Amino acid sequence: MKFSKAHAVVIAERKHGDSDKYIVLYSREYGRLQCFARGVKKLKSKFRSRFELLTCGIFDLVRSSNRDYHIITGVSSQEAFFSIRTERSKMLSAMLATEVMDKMTVPDDRDERLFMLYYRFLRALDAGRGAEDALCALFLLKFSHISGFGINTDSCPSCGAVHEGGNASARYDHDSGGFLCRECSGKTPSGGFSAAPLLERIKELSEIRSLDEPALRRASGLLTFLVRYLETKGECSIKSHDFVKNNFTIQKMERIGI
Numbered sequence: 001m002k003f004s005k006a007h008a009v010v011i012a013e014r015k016h017g018d019s020d021k022y023i024v025l026y027s028r029e030y031g032r033l034q035c036f037a038r039g040v041k042k043l044k045s046k047f048r049s050r051f052e053l054l055t056c057g058i059f060d061l062v063r064s065s066n067r068d069y070h071i072i073t074g075v076s077s078q079e080a081f082f083s084i085r086t087e088r089s090k091m092l093s094a095m096l097a098t099e100v101m102d103k104m105t106v107p108d109d110r111d112e113r114l115f116m117l118y119y120r121f122l123r124a125l126d127a128g129r130g131a132e133d134a135l136c137a138l139f140l141l142k143f144s145h146i147s148g149f150g151i152n153t154d155s156c157p158s159c160g161a162v163h164e165g166g167n168a169s170a171r172y173d174h175d176s177g178g179f180l181c182r183e184c185s186g187k188t189p190s191g192g193f194s195a196a197p198l199l200e201r202i203k204e205l206s207e208i209r210s211l212d213e214p215a216l217r218r219a220s221g222l223l224t225f226l227v228r229y230l231e232t233k234g235e236c237s238i239k240s241h242d243f244v245k246n247n248f249t250i251q252k253m254e255r256i257g258i
């Protein structure tokens with residue numbers, strides 16, 4: 001038996017029998033952890049309300065030597081994220097980011113930067129007023145860079161030609177996963193779409209470290225594009241995006257040159 005503590009957030013949960021739960025944590029110390037919590041669904045369980053999605057705190061964990069998951073024995077120093085839980089648009093943004101954390105991270109691939117990004121995103125979302133879609137877009141852009149899925153804004157992903165001259169001829173193609181040169185875009189079924197302003201914005205936002213007002217303004221309208229980009233890269237479907245799309249008035253894609 002090995003005991004440990006981890007600062008973590010519940011990113012997925014699944015019922016097991018009448019009273020137990022499988023839980024996935026993303027932790028600062030160990031990255032993604034598969035866990036098991038007993039008795040959490042019994043009415044009188046003291047943990048009953050503690051291991052829901054987005055539960056964040058210091059978890060007590062026990063790892064049995066012959067098992068590949070941890071048993072959660074408690075959680076302390078919880079953060080309530082009250083505003084996220086009570087405001088629909090905040091909750092939808094949190095769900096989208098959490099689904100990405102669940103679907104696009106793997107066990108034994110600890111990255112403290114990823115935990116801190118996700119944690120800071122949740123805190124900013126909880127404290128913020130409005131611009132939840134832009135905040136979520138910034139999270140996705142930074143997630144893609146840290147996870148090694150970053151958008152290549154320097155050169156054509158197909159032939160390697162460097163984008164020059166203000167990138168005026170760059171065209172974006174989702175299936176190619178990047179900004180193609182004019183020649184390569186001519187060979188794709190879609191032909192890509194004119195993307196010079198988008199390329200400049202992604203470049204600029206990739207450098208930004210804060211989540212302040214100007215950064216959020218620049219990220220506005222990019223959420224759908226970034227979800228689609230990550231779905232292509234991760235070969236998965238981000239289902240919460242459908243709820244988010246229906247909820248937010250997302251700026252028309254034409255405004256960013258799509």
Ligand SMILES: [Zn+2]
Pocket residue numbers: 156157158159160161180181182183184185
């Ligand atoms: Zn090319």
